Amino acid sequence: MLETGVRQPEAIALYAGRGLPQLALRKISYRSARNSGLGLSAARQPPIFAALYVFAGVASLMVASRLVQGWHEGGPARLRAVGAPSLRFLDNFALMTAELTLLLATLGILTSAFVNTGVPTKVGFILVDAAGVNVAVMALVAFAFGALLGMGLPPAPTYILTALVIAPHMVKFGLDPWPVHFFAFFLAVWGELTPPTSVVAAVTSKIAEASFMRTLVRAVQICSSLFVLMAAMFVRPQLVLEPGLAQIGAMLLVFMASVGVTFSLQARFSRSRASDWSQRLALMAVALVTLLHPSDTVALLGSIGIALFVAHWMLYRKRLAAAAALVSEPATSESPSGQ
Numbered sequence: 001m002l003e004t005g006v007r008q009p010e011a012i013a014l015y016a017g018r019g020l021p022q023l024a025l026r027k028i029s030y031r032s033a034r035n036s037g038l039g040l041s042a043a044r045q046p047p048i049f050a051a052l053y054v055f056a057g058v059a060s061l062m063v064a065s066r067l068v069q070g071w072h073e074g075g076p077a078r079l080r081a082v083g084a085p086s087l088r089f090l091d092n093f094a095l096m097t098a099e100l101t102l103l104l105a106t107l108g109i110l111t112s113a114f115v116n117t118g119v120p121t122k123v124g125f126i127l128v129d130a131a132g133v134n135v136a137v138m139a140l141v142a143f144a145f146g147a148l149l150g151m152g153l154p155p156a157p158t159y160i161l162t163a164l165v166i167a168p169h170m171v172k173f174g175l176d177p178w179p180v181h182f183f184a185f186f187l188a189v190w191g192e193l194t195p196p197t198s199v200v201a202a203v204t205s206k207i208a209e210a211s212f213m214r215t216l217v218r219a220v221q222i223c224s225s226l227f228v229l230m231a232a233m234f235v236r237p238q239l240v241l242e243p244g245l246a247q248i249g250a251m252l253l254v255f256m257a258s259v260g261v262t263f264s265l266q267a268r269f270s271r272s273r274a275s276d277w278s279q280r281l282a283l284m285a286v287a288l289v290t291l292l293h294p295s296d297t298v299a300l301l302g303s304i305g306i307a308l309f310v311a312h313w314m315l316y317r318k319r320l321a322a323a324a325a326l327v328s329e330p331a332t333s334e335s336p337s338g339q
Helices: 008-036 047-117 119-130 135-150 155-173 177-193 199-208 212-222 224-235 245-266 273-292 296-338
Strands: none
Touching (some): 135 155, 135 177, 135 224, 155 177, 177 199, 177 212, 199 212, 212 224, 224 273, 245 273, 245 296
């Protein structure tokens, strides 16, 4: 910027004398920071590169410290013993990373097919329009639509698309927006477990070297409370509307229903397979009545039944522990005499 009262040639000379050295110094500092790798924020590199540099630096320091320690403790022999686990780690890490990359790339084909064609959104509009005569049917169709989206999209896009497609129809039907959007949120979280493209189950099973289907079934069992919460959004909307005694009462009823569903899926009530399955099915029926019946009185009676089932399970476990203790007592009492 030219200074007032100074002719153009003198102003250009003045800028060359003052501004150019500062600009050159600033440019040199920027390049040195970028080349040295220390000024990541000044060089405006992505955060992923900063994380990569930190990981590489820490890993290098750890390997160097282990090598120096091994050399001082036992010389070359100890050095080879220290270096062998590091080489195995690199080998296993590269193999696992390659397999996971291929797996995620394969799952990404389905994601691209859903996103690029726009089929789920069109199907969602058609199904919701067809199911707009009943809240239960609309919720089931919305669940199917969200599960379809969750097969190929992360939770955030699944929630956005589900809310855009499902929420207007449900609000127009007379439902409050808060329960509807919470339903869409829980549905988006469930989308991460949607078979057969559950990325969570795929990665977990690969790391644990377990069966994909067993891992998926186990994950669905553990996350069964999500189904309870999705259904509770329509039966007991007090959970998310206004804080107060009504919200606390609804929370306790939903909690008991969740306990009943969880115990029916994972607990064991008898050594007999037929007796165990009959009791678990009965508990599931009571839990579903507690969850889905709109009457608080009926739900309260169902909660009492769930509490009785849980007490029965605790007594059964206590009897098993007592029987195991009686079996182990003779062995421990005979061991000194045998010596």
